[in-house]
Amino acid sequence: MKIKIIALGKIKEKFLKDGIDEFLKRLSPYTSLEIAELTPIEIKDENLVEKVLNQEGEKILAHIKPDSFVITLEIEGKQLTSEEFAQKIKDITNSGISELIFVIGSSYGISKNVSKRANFKLSLSKMTFLHQFARLLLVEQIYRGFKILNNETYHK
Numbered sequence: 001m002k003i004k005i006i007a008l009g010k011i012k013e014k015f016l017k018d019g020i021d022e023f024l025k026r027l028s029p030y031t032s033l034e035i036a037e038l039t040p041i042e043i044k045d046e047n048l049v050e051k052v053l054n055q056e057g058e059k060i061l062a063h064i065k066p067d068s069f070v071i072t073l074e075i076e077g078k079q080l081t082s083e084e085f086a087q088k089i090k091d092i093t094n095s096g097i098s099e100l101i102f103v104i105g106s107s108y109g110i111s112k113n114v115s116k117r118a119n120f121k122l123s124l125s126k127m128t129f130l131h132q133f134a135r136l137l138l139v140e141q142i143y144r145g146f147k148i149l150n151n152e153t154y155h156k
Contacts, residue, residue, distance in 0.1 A: 001092070002099045003033045003142065006063050008040040008056060008106040011132050023139040030146040033139070036063055040106040049108050057111025060103055068099040070118050072110055073134055077121035086145035088120070102138060104131050 011017050020035075027033050038059050041052045064070060069092050080088065092100055102122075103114060107130075115121065124137055147154040 001031060001097060003031050003102070004063075004068075004099065005033070005035045005102045005104065005135065005138065006038065006060055007035060007104040007131065007135055008038050008060075009131060010037050011135065013132065016132050016136050019136045020139050023136075023143045027139070027143050027146065030143075030150070033142065035135075038063075043108065050111075053105075053108055053111040054113065056106060057114045060105075060110070060114050061117060064101055064117065065099060067097070068101045069095075069097045069120075070101045070103060071120045071122050072103045072115055072118040073105070073124060073138065074110065074115060074118075074121045075123060075128070077123035079123045079125070082141060082144050083148055085122075085141055086148035089142070089145045090149055104134050104138065107131060 011020065024033055024035075038056070041055055043049055043052050089100070103110060103118070105114070124134060124141075129137065144154065
């Protein structure tokens, strides 16, 4: 199964880039993981947030195939333990899905259309994280999930 992360914005901080790159390297024996960075639209007027989210949503949806399994990162999403997250990946893999897509929105979130497209809504925490941190946490949890599924040491 191929995994893709669609994220709005670029990672600017070197330490975050280094962390993400390290986990991408560690993941290579288990799966193919691609990150698609989309340019967020600058919001100059708070009254235009929904309009901009919809425009960003169209850009996101253009990168999603009809048969892909989509997990959005949302505040209202379901929180899972690392073991439950690993099981979710296993269940998706076993269902015959060929592509798993995670979506990380901008600092304003994601559009309703993208949220509706989601097959599963995930919350990393009740806390709010910068979307750049969320990307590092997500890649680490995907790696941790594969270690759990392969009964390999790391996750404890």
